[in-house]
Amino acid sequence: MAEVLPFPGTETVAAAASPQCRRLARVLLMTQEMLEHAREEDWDAVAERERERRDDLRRCFTEATPAEHGELVAEALAALLHLNEELMALLAAARERVLEQGVAQVRTRTAIDRYRDVNGGR
Numbered sequence: 001m002a003e004v005l006p007f008p009g010t011e012t013v014a015a016a017a018s019p020q021c022r023r024l025a026r027v028l029l030m031t032q033e034m035l036e037h038a039r040e041e042d043w044d045a046v047a048e049r050e051r052e053r054r055d056d057l058r059r060c061f062t063e064a065t066p067a068e069h070g071e072l073v074a075e076a077l078a079a080l081l082h083l084n085e086e087l088m089a090l091l092a093a094a095r096e097r098v099l100e101q102g103v104a105q106v107r108t109r110t111a112i113d114r115y116r117d118v119n120g121g122r
Contacts, residue, residue: 018066020061020063020073021072021076023056023059024076024077026056027056027057030049031053031083033049034087035087035090039090046091
């Protein structure tokens with residue numbers, strides 16, 4: 001997967017940018033990890049990272065963005081929105097699969113019950 005971070009590298013940002021930018025870089029990395037877990041259908045790991053990510057996002061915007069980092073933060077937010085869209089698409093597909101499995105189980109159970117009724121409960 002191509003690097004989607006809006007800066008040359010997280011290490012560079014961590015050394016040169018504000019705490020807000022460093023935290024936002026961490027959020028982007030967590031989101032990428034969440035996508036990897038979602039592709040592997042490890043939803044427990046996705047949920048755990050989401051809790052951490054929310055906390056970092058909340059802390060990220062408790063203060064105003066320094067003017068010199070405004071463009072960087074805007075690009076990072078655009079990348080984050082793109083990653084979120086991909087993550088939500090994976091989640092929707094997984095949800096649909098689970099719903100389909102549920103419907104199939106109900107149909108199977110109904111068929112078994114009808115078979116038992118026809119055979120006198122055997």
